[in-house]
Amino acid sequence: MIRVLVVDDQEMFRVGLVAILQAQSDITVAGEAEDGAQAVARARSLRPDVILMDVRMPKMSGIDATAAILSDKVSAHRPRVVMLTTFDIDDYVFTALRAGASGFLLKDATPDDLVTAVRTVHAGDALLAPRVTRMLVEELLDRPAPTPTRDALVGLTQRERDVFMLMARGMSNSEIARRLYIAEQTTKTHVSRILAKLSLPDRVQAVVLGYEAGLVRPGDPLPE
Structure with a gap:
């Protein structure tokens, strides 16, 4: 069973998410939280596999809660976090991804989309629409170009490096x-081994690492 923690400050919205998830044979709702601070505490006590996290909440935002949960030194448990947002190009997309989120889900998504999202991130894949990936890349490219740091890929074989470079370009x-x-x-x-060797939670973080380390730039030749 995939254990899910549902975090949102709107009770009616939480009730809807819980009802959809509980109707699935392979998913169970481990608990609910109404703000980021509560989410941090319940993530530690309930140890969910996946957290559906609202971006904007009182007391502590979903982004701050995500960062706290995924950097928790008390608990070694690292759930997958899906941010719930009203817009696919949210002001906080990049910040949330840097905090370790595995992707985004629109609040007007269909029940099927919700269930698929939970299963997708639980399987270790990132949940990021191509449009959001492009936005992320553009955000990274707007920054001063860093000096390429090949040491970022230390421990990878040449084939794994090739695969990483293509992952970092957003390829499936x-x-x-x-x-x-x-x-x-x-x-x-190869992808599984790369993520394990580089201690990356998912493919989205490979995109971030590739651009921030200066390993991927527009116009660079693709590995063959």
């Missing part, structure tokens, strides 16, 4: 497989 497993002429299952294996 199937796109990477076609580009490198390898099986999609082989790509999945």
